[in-house]
Amino acid sequence: GAVVSQHPSWVICKSGTSVKIECRSLDFQATTMFWYRQFPKQSLMLMATSNEGSKATYEQGVEKDKFLINHASLTLSTLTVTSAHPEDSSFYICSVLTSGNGAKNIQYFGAGTRLSVL
Amino acid sequence: AQKVTQAQTEISVVEKEDVTLDCVYETRDTTYYLFWYKQPPSGELVFLIRRNSFDEQNEISGRYSWNFQKSTSSFNFTITASQVVDSAVYFCALSEATRNTPLVFGKGTRLSVIA
Numbered sequence: 217g218a219v220v221s222q223h224p225s226w227v228i229c230k231s232g233t234s235v236k237i238e239c240r241s242l243d244f245q246a247t248t249m250f251w252y253r254q255f256p257k258q259s260l261m262l263m264a265t266s267n268e269g270s271k272a273t274y275e276q277g278v279e280k281d282k283f284l285i286n287h288a289s290l291t292l293s294t295l296t297v298t299s300a301h302p303e304d305s306s307f308y309i310c311s312v313l314t315s316g317n318g319a320k321n322i323q324y325f326g327a328g329t330r331l332s333v334l
Numbered sequence: 335a336q337k338v339t340q341a342q343t344e345i346s347v348v349e350k351e352d353v354t355l356d357c358v359y360e361t362r363d364t365t366y367y368l369f370w371y372k373q374p375p376s377g378e379l380v381f382l383i384r385r386n387s388f389d390e391q392n393e394i395s396g397r398y399s400w401n402f403q404k405s406t407s408s409f410n411f412t413i414t415a416s417q418v419v420d421s422a423v424y425f426c427a428l429s430e431a432t433r434n435t436p437l438v439f440g441k442g443t444r445l446s447v448i449a
Binding site: 248257309311327328 | 379425437440442444
């Protein structure tokens, strides 16, 4: 079954509105989650590393005030695209990093969220 | 800096053919992980394999096999007797072996298996 739940899978919004995307770890506690962005027919671009209980670490060129990340619990990280504009339209996908014994340091991905800003 | 190169942008094969997806990586780390993920049209990335840098044993899982050659910095993926359901974009990725490090992805190879 799914290890990571990402919601919503698809959203259309008007320019200027904010959109929140949730990423939940279903099978284990995750101190670290990652947010990626993917343009059509391109690879995944890391946006930020989400750490439980602390501020996210953003990649160079990613506006932290534009893409708000909150990792308030060990199973939930949220990405809020604030005042969305058409150029923010993209496929956003989160991942959860396993930890502990066994198969650690593996990233499992959510199903992704397709955002279309009109 | 780390880098992953998947030189094959698109590959098209006829069902039941074998196909190999190439992956070449660059890293200065002595210990690292290599991964393959499958992204079907639905968009979700499906984890296929993780290989530790000190484990050069090849691996076979059903119709899938992986060839890790540290000497050539390659981690190639072969699908035997391909099926239409194998059609997807396949990503090779690399990460440091330390905790909480993100993945560095290749650009992906789009595989189309034709019936």
